[in-house]
Amino acid sequence: MSVNSMPRRAGLLAAVLGLTLAPAQAGWQDMLKGVLGGGGQDAGTETAVESAAGAPDAGAMTQAVLDALQVGVRRAVDTLGRQGGFLQDRAVRIPLPQELQTAESLLRRLGQDRYADAFIESMNRAAEQAVPQTTDILIDTIKGMSVSDARGIVQGGDDAATRYFQQHSSAQLAEVIRPIVSENMDRVGVTSRYKQFVSRAGFLESFVAEDTLDLDAYVTNRTLDGLFLKLAEEEKRIREQPVARTTEILKDVFGYFDR
Numbered sequence: 001m002s003v004n005s006m007p008r009r010a011g012l013l014a015a016v017l018g019l020t021l022a023p024a025q026a027g028w029q030d031m032l033k034g035v036l037g038g039g040g041q042d043a044g045t046e047t048a049v050e051s052a053a054g055a056p057d058a059g060a061m062t063q064a065v066l067d068a069l070q071v072g073v074r075r076a077v078d079t080l081g082r083q084g085g086f087l088q089d090r091a092v093r094i095p096l097p098q099e100l101q102t103a104e105s106l107l108r109r110l111g112q113d114r115y116a117d118a119f120i121e122s123m124n125r126a127a128e129q130a131v132p133q134t135t136d137i138l139i140d141t142i143k144g145m146s147v148s149d150a151r152g153i154v155q156g157g158d159d160a161a162t163r164y165f166q167q168h169s170s171a172q173l174a175e176v177i178r179p180i181v182s183e184n185m186d187r188v189g190v191t192s193r194y195k196q197f198v199s200r201a202g203f204l205e206s207f208v209a210e211d212t213l214d215l216d217a218y219v220t221n222r223t224l225d226g227l228f229l230k231l232a233e234e235e236k237r238i239r240e241q242p243v244a245r246t247t248e249i250l251k252d253v254f255g256y257f258d259r
Helices: 005-020 028-036 043-051 058-081 098-109 113-143 147-155 160-188 190-200 202-207 215-240 248-257
Strands: none
Touching: 058 113, 058 147, 058 215, 098 113, 098 190, 113 160, 113 190, 113 215, 147 160, 160 190, 160 215, 190 215
């Protein structure tokens, strides 16, 4: 080995060790920042890391970010899309619309809770059955991300990816979900539960006529609210701990940094 080559090899070794000796519990954000940008490395160090034997390059790192987001999306959708996913989770449970809450209070005071509960359950069941249809849209949104998008998400706040989804897919999600919500609301009897609820409210019936409230839009919007809330929770989870190794590139990239 020549004397001149020793400093270069030492610099390369230091760059690699700077990554491989990172704490095992470091989140994906800390592990990926250096290669995707903003990690405080100079250009020479970044190049050295990318060219180091066995070290993931920027392309692999970007794909790992996208794969991690896909894992988060599927977890969020699976959580909400099962029976009780909305109804039994207070954070996303869909309540009666504001316009009906006075009638709800009256019924509950009169011991008619079952009518309010049945109506609430029917809306939440419709949401649970509709939310799995969002998976493809969210995954397509992820696949359409650029390296710059991935970098912004890595460097952003705990909900940077969720905000990206809201900005780039909200309109499409609402367009797709609404007819599914409507169909499922018919299937689970939301309209009949609504009419039953209103009729039991007695003199309030004239103030909450069916044609004054767009239940389809209400349940659609609350379904999306719940979806984005769960996406934000999953994103935070991914940032705080290495995501489960469910794809080969995740195994390779995150496994490399766990050495």
